[in-house]
Amino acid sequence: MESDARPGTTMPLRRPAKHWLVLIATAVGVATVSPPAQARTIYRCVRDGTVSLSTAPEPGSRCEARQVDDNAVESPNLWGDFGVFSGTLYEREQDGTLVYGTRALPGSRVYLKFTVTTPPGEPAHAGLGRVGRPRLEPHASEFRAAAKAAGIEDAWLRAVAHAESGFDARALSAKGAMGVMQLMPDVAAQYGVADPFSARQSIRAGARHLRALLTRYKGDHTLAAAAYNAGIGAVTRHGGVPPYRETSEYIAKVRALHARYREAMGIKPERPAP
Numbered sequence: 001m002e003s004d005a006r007p008g009t010t011m012p013l014r015r016p017a018k019h020w021l022v023l024i025a026t027a028v029g030v031a032t033v034s035p036p037a038q039a040r041t042i043y044r045c046v047r048d049g050t051v052s053l054s055t056a057p058e059p060g061s062r063c064e065a066r067q068v069d070d071n072a073v074e075s076p077n078l079w080g081d082f083g084v085f086s087g088t089l090y091e092r093e094q095d096g097t098l099v100y101g102t103r104a105l106p107g108s109r110v111y112l113k114f115t116v117t118t119p120p121g122e123p124a125h126a127g128l129g130r131v132g133r134p135r136l137e138p139h140a141s142e143f144r145a146a147a148k149a150a151g152i153e154d155a156w157l158r159a160v161a162h163a164e165s166g167f168d169a170r171a172l173s174a175k176g177a178m179g180v181m182q183l184m185p186d187v188a189a190q191y192g193v194a195d196p197f198s199a200r201q202s203i204r205a206g207a208r209h210l211r212a213l214l215t216r217y218k219g220d221h222t223l224a225a226a227a228y229n230a231g232i233g234a235v236t237r238h239g240g241v242p243p244y245r246e247t248s249e250y251i252a253k254v255r256a257l258h259a260r261y262r263e264a265m266g267i268k269p270e271r272p273a274p
Helices: 018-027 140-150 153-164 185-190 198-215 222-230 232-238 245-264
Strands: 002-004 012-014 039-047 048-054 064-067 082-096 095-101 107-119
Touching: 140 153, 140 198, 153 198, 153 222, 153 245, 185 198, 198 222, 222 232, 222 245
Parallel strands: 012 095
Antiparallel strands: 002 012, 039 048, 039 064, 048 095, 082 095, 082 107
16 A cells, blocks of 8 residues: 655555545446456445445444445446436545545545446336335334344335235245245244244244345345345355346335335435535
8 A cells, every 4th residue: 555644644644555446436436447356345324314435434424334346247236226416536534544435524525526327227127016005004013023123124124025925914925935024934944933924923034034134245135135035045156136037026126115115104215425
């Protein structure tokens, strides 16, 4: 790494190697030359309903670390469903290091401007118009309790249940998935479910399983949904979302339902940080 000392500082700043600039620029959709393949960490930070990306956790924001391959064929969408928007990449000094992020924090300097398109163009679910309106009444207390116990968002848990069974506690698929959360027998057994057609047991087990998937995939909701639908093995074999039409449609359906449930529950939609 290069080092320099800015006027008024008593210690040299550690200027990040070029790959950091490449990574954060790629994450916001700026074309640049890729360095040798290596996994890096980008922080997706949320504050007051606004989202930013940064090379270090932002003070005052809730940040999740996301691993990104510098040489991935397609950069992952870390933003969310924001359509096309323009923003600014800032440089700031934090703990003696130069940090790059998309939020204008105190002491930030403009580094570059960018325009990005999100999400990366995944087709919409063919039957999306038939999913219906959000339904907050079915098993409401069970969803609240299970989401809180598992540490996941209630709206996301409901979106998955809506996509899986339409909240039908007696649902049984041709493949053997059962109950509100459509648990396969091995998953039900893993979480100690005695009656997979009990709404309470199904929702609690489904929430725990989704929490485990989020932990496995470092908070990536897309990979967690893919594994819930196609299985962990399929995600592992394909190194990401399996190339199954059913799975891609399922992910799009859950994503759309999640946005609808957040709105129905009075949760303001996230937007890029100014």
